[in-house]
Structure formats: structure tokens, C-alpha cells
Amino acid sequence: MKSEGLTAMNFNFLRYCLRQSRDSLKRNFWLALVTSCIIAVSLMIFGGFLLLAVNISQLMQDVQSNVEICVFLYDDADKDWLAEELQRLEGVETIRFVSKEEGLEDFGRTLGDAALVTGLQGENNPLPDAFRVTASAAELVPQLAQAMRRLEGVEMAEYGEELVGELLKLTGWINRLLVGVGLLLALGAVFLIVTTIRLSVMARREEIGIMKYLGASDWFVRFPFLVEGIAMGWLGTIVATAALVAVYGKVAATLQQDAFAFFLRPVTSPEQLLPVFTGLLLLGTCMGGFGSLISLRKFLRV
Amino acid sequence: MISLQHVTKNYPGSALPALDKISLEIEKGEFVFLVGPSGAGKSTLIKLLFREQLPTKGEIYFYGRNLARLNKKALLNHRRQIGMVFQDFRLLKQKTVFENVAFALEVLGKAPKEIEYKVSEVLDKVGLAGKEKSFPAELSGGEQQRVGVARALVKDPLLLLADEPTGNLDRNTSRQLMELFETINCEGTTMIIATHAWDLVDQMQKRVISLEKGRLVRDEKRGTYGYEF
């Protein structure tokens, strides 16, 4: 009986809140719209960065897992024994033997002019024999290289340490930029929400004063404003998500068709994209609610 | 029902207290006029009873409970048991008569059906049947105050506090309003009314409490206004 009464009361309360929020949004229509748009723009930029970050990290994975370890050998190394030992290491996927002659040819090709290496053939060849090893996972590469260096007959084991390092540095910068710009935009949007809610508190000042005399609880007074802020957050998020999906879809489709961009494979799997969009929705909601709460603390002393 | 014990109220920044060691008792069902010259402390006393403000010294008990010791929930409960009527009506001008009165029940989370029923009933009682859809601006002062009374009454308060309810009304309208108050009182609601309407006070022969410069100077069971004009 008692809980029944409580539920009924909550239901009436909820209906009242939604009506109040709707009326407020109607009254402050243009301001609410502008606020939602600003939230949308900031979430779009933020979301854009997020998608960029997801793609960059994917690219990093690709680059790293394509990294080959070059194992250079001493002239007197036992190649067959080494091939077996390398194959036995945990995480090694493929190994390919590159003789010094092949290595020189490769080198010539890389330089673009085989003539440049003509004097270096045969006895004069400065290159050692080598194995080229790929790993099953990118993060195994550094340890594997380490292990290979300890094997007898191995002079050096190198992988694109510099390249990987540079890429890591770059993604670090991008992530920092993302956080900074995102924070600034979110702050701006929250400030706008504070202003909008404040105006709607002002518009209903008289009503709020009367509510106090009628015995309304603090939350009864506050809740509609909170709903209002969150509604603006959602509206902004929905617009931002729709725009991002449209733009990203287009870009991804173009890149996938473009033969020159074959190395850029945009992330399209839902498992990776869904967290981005739920994250945005969560962020929009939090921004709306947070802005309202600040405003209520400042302008609504019940 | 209400008991004041040596209640003093000092507003910050003023030398004289607005209320000075007031002690009095009010029983359930009483009809009390609060009179006195301007600045005597009538409004202050009403604010203390609603617990809009706290006394500087002394205690106020409402049904044995010290108003200074109410937690949040108890404070809400206290206020919900009291109906307030204001000199300037304080109606919401963008709401109709019905909506203004219904607001008092919405705020308490009542169901729409119950609200509909209670509001019609109370509008009937204050003589506003048929005016449900009017807006405050379309009503006379007397009618607007009846809406104010209906709003205070719709939640069945134990106590009705009115601060100069006839202050903006002409004499005839004031008398009708006082008659309405008398009816409400007859149905069991305790009334405390601060007023300058001396002729009505003299006529109605109710309990009169006189304040002067914050002091209680007179308290008569069937009193008169007692000031010359």
C-alpha cells in the first residue's frame, strides 16, 4: 500500500518534471537551441579526434606488426642451427633467409639504381647474411630482438626502433592535443548550459518562490532544471553523432576505394566504433547534468 | 497547538528587536487576529510560525515540536500543514485559476484525478465555481484573493496564516473574505490573520493579539481592534 503510493507519487512527479522541462525549453527555445548546437559542435570535434585516435592506434598496430626484425649474422655463423633456434622462439611467425647477394640486390633496388652497387659484388660485398623475422604480435618485437641478440652467431638484430618510437611520440602528442581541445570545448559548453539554466531559473523565479510556500521539496524544484540540462546535452549528442556517422562513413568509403590510400584502412568494425559513440552520449549527458547542477547551486538556493 | 516561549527576533542591522520576549498559546480551532501599528512585528511573527525564519531567542512549539529543531523532512512536513495567504495574492499570471490551485497539489506529487476533484471542491467552497479557466488578470481583486485562499486551503492545512489578506481589497470585498475565513474556521482550520481592518476586527469579536514595537501589549478572547483612526 505504502510503496504503491510512493510509486504513484514518483510517476506524477516524473510527469510534472517532463512537462516543466518541456515548457522551459519552449520558452528559451533559441537559447536552448544554440546551447545544444554548441554542445553538438564540441562533441563533433571531440568525436572527430576520438575517431582519429582510434584510427591512428589501428595504424600503429599495423605498422608494428609489419615490422620485420633483421637478424644479421657473422660470416662463420651456423645458418641451419640458427634457423631452427629462431623458429623455436615464442612469438616468431615467419623467417626468411636473405643471403648477402640478395641483400645487396635489395639494397640496390631501394636506392633505385642497381648500377650504384656494381662495385660491391662478390668479394667486396660489405653486407652480412641475414634472417628476416616477423612476429605474431607487435608488442613481442622488442623482446624477441633481445632474445635473438643473445644467440651464437648473431651480430645484430634490428627492427625499426626509431620509426616505432617516432610513431609512439606522435600519437602521444595527438592524444594530448585531443584531451586539451576536448576539455576546452567541454568547458565552454558547460558554461553555456549554466547560462541557459540560469535564465530559465530566472524566468521561473516567482513560481519557485511560491513553490517554497506550498511545501515543495528541494528536489521537486530542482529536478526539472536538471532534466532540462540533460535534454540539451542529449540533443547536442544526437546531432553530433548523426553528423559524425555521416561524415566518417563518407570518408571511410572514399579511402577504401582510393588506390593510393591502400595503406590507410579506416576502422569500421562496430566493436571499435560503438564505445566511441556511447562515450559521446555519456559525455553529453554528463555535460548537461553538470552544467545544470552548477547553475542550481549558484542561482537556486531553496 | 502553538506555543511561543519568550520569543525574541532581532534582525541584523536594526537596534530594536522586531519581536521582544513574546509568550503566548494558540489552541486548535482558534480564530486569531494579529493587530498593531506598522512595524509592530506582525509579519515577523507569521514568518516565524511558517519557519521561514528562526527566532533569535526563545522557542516556538508546534504540536509539541520545537520549530528550531526540525530536520529537512520535518520542516517540509511542517510547511505542508500550513496554508499561506498573502496581501499581494501571489498568483502565477500565466496559469489559469484551476492551474494555480492545482499547483499546490502538484507540488506535493498528487495524482491528476485527485487534483481535479479537490480543486473543483475547494473552488466551489470559495465561490469561484465557473471561473476555472479564467486567468488572474481577468479577475477582480476579491476574486484573486479567493484563488489565493483556495490554493492555501486545497491541501487541507491544519493552520492558515494570512498576512494582511484584505490589504488590497475594498471594504465590502474584505467583509466577504472575512466571512469566508469564518466558514473555513468553523470547519476546523485554525486561523491566524494579521490585519489593519479595524472595523471587521471589531465586528467579528474574535481573539485579538496586539503587538506594539515588538511587544505583546494585549491579548483578549473577544477583543476589538483598539486603535483610533
Ligand SMILES: Nc1ncnc2c1ncn2[C@@H]1O[C@H](COP(=O)(O)OP(=O)(O)OP(=O)(O)O)[C@@H](O)[C@H]1O
Ligand atoms: N528582513 C528584515 N530585515 C531587517 N529588518 C526587518 C526585516 N523584516 C522586518 N524588519 C523590521 O522588523 C520590524 C517589524 O517588521 P514587520 O514586518 O514584522 O512589521 P509589521 O507589523 O508586519 O508591519 P506592517 O503592518 O507595516 O506590515 C520593523 O521595524 C521592520 O523594519
Ligand SMILES: [Mg+2]
Ligand atoms: Mg507586515
